[in-house]
Amino acid sequence: MQNTESNPTLDELAIMFGTDKSSRHHNYTRIYEDEFSGLRQKTRGLIEIGIGGQTYKGTAGSSLRMWSKYFANAHVVGVDVDPTTEADYGERVHVVIGDQTHRSTLDKAVTLVPSVDIIIDDGSHQNNLTIATFEYLFQYLRPGGVYVIEDTLCSGERQFNNVRGEMENFVMSIVRNIETNGRVLTKRNSSDFKKIDPDFVMNIYEKWVDSLTIYRGLYFIKKRSR
Template identity: 40%
Template sequence: MKSLDEIGLEHRTDKASNHHDFLRFYDRRLSALRNHSFTLLEIGVYRGGSVRTWSEYFPNATIVGLDITEECVKYAGGNIHVRIGDATHTDFLFDVIQEFGVPTVIVDDGSHRWDHQITTLQVLFPILRKGGVYIVEDLDTSFNGHLKSAPFDGLSPISAFDYLVKLSRCVTGDNALDDERPHDLFIADNAPWVGSVEFGRRTAVLSKKTDRQAGSF
């Protein structure tokens, strides 16, 4: 049986080991779902390599790709569905979820802007199915080297990476936080649902618990 990275290399996704090398990091976190029936939602279709990779790796899943570029509809077929719209618009996201069901896996490979990454997490993580996985890619845009070439900060005063670090402080510190307060209400409300925050090269994987167990913040 081919690994997730082997499939990604065949479909020429930049997630494979010859580019970003995300897939080997994801494989051991997603392999338990390989033969399950569920919905995977990916923000950002680009040239279709990623949705084709998910389609082959998860043959029983419903793969839903979102993009603002109309021509991305050509990548739909089989268990791949493509919807055109702006993933920063809550109404659009809820329409997609109403159509395809609550996702078990969400991959944010969209604009890579801090404000978009944070807002999308705030909207979609609470909806993510219990026991699911939420992935935020290209977190290297949170660092100064990328800000020299593009305004990845958008309207956010905090980078997406630093925001996830603040979330992970609540997850790891739990009751030992003492009088340290969470960064915002989203983190206060949702950190008890986060099982883990794992950082890899340019990416992060959040797991959602099946039951809420945590200290109070």
Template identity: 35%
Template sequence: MGRGQKNLTDLADRFGSDKGSTKHRYTELYQMLFLPFRERDINFLEMGLLIGGPEHGIDKDRKTEDLPSIRMWLEYFAKAKIHGLDVSDFSWFEHERFKFFRCDMDSRANIAEASGAMPSMDIVIDDASHASHHQQNAFLELFPRLKSGGLYVVEDLRWQPKMMEKSGITKTADMFQGYQVDGVFTHNDPDVQDQFNALRKDISGCFVFQAGFNKKKRDQVAVIHKR
């Protein structure tokens, strides 16, 4: 009630996406960020297409039967070309504006190969395994291919899968929180740190939001704007 025109939270709740009011509430933020893109012919990419998979100890070759957020994006962005990337197989889903890429986020070469087959993106959302090195691999490969004025979003920063997280690695949330405060990236791997800092010239803004948009809670989602 009172939301006016078609709202992303309503769509998330209808299609069963955890981005809506039932769990993370990301769509409240996305409604504001993405509304200017709604009627445009944009390229959109989401990584991580369905809850479950290796990050929860489930085989990557699991049977997949739904794509709640992709169905949500297709309805919200009426003219957009929607791209999906996941380690599990979703090639069974067919839509004239959707294209699927199967990719292992553990391999930067695999991510580079997949991104090389895609057009430059206007919006990228990382909702994949949430392992820190996977998030960082993806950002280093995909942010340079983001269009000027584009948005890159990393979800679920406060949770990393124990069976996939590398011991001692700098958390992605800490990297972006540090950048938000100091304007530089800090990482315990000097090579990764240098690669992130080389991208600073292309970042015009970075904001980190906490779970439930409550500043007393842990960091949950980062939004980075491409210069």
């Protein structure tokens, strides 16, 4: 995307504010630009878990500033367990201090946005916490919304007490839910999947997960629009 003074690219904003999502580090902005450019004016609410506390090597709140500038019509909420991350990060940016697996923390974050359009988990990078957070927050993501899990390359790192199989099993469970969704919807269109009971009730992921896209270091899980 070509830069203009009033419409900088996401990567330019990332570099400006010093987030490691930029092309100078993880280069996630290349992927985010492709995925989010069409949502730039439509997005009204974004929740990001992980602001950047005392152990963070970058600038705390840098990605919150980036998102608020990129999504000019959105309220942005940052969630972090470290109380030192509580600060003024600019207009339309809110901070919630608390554990990402505590319902009270996540519930507060949800109330601070008019619509939960995008959720980004750049928090603990511990598989069990990442999965637990998704399992609670996905219900609040609006139909057609996007849930992103960052730094998935950490899923096998011992420093986070991770076992790679945990995240692999999570991914495969999402894949199976998508497959069930497709089979049930196809059956309702008079296909011959006779093994599916006509009274079968889909769980929330079978019903609502539209797609799972795996990038190097990122998972994008999209919710069905209806």
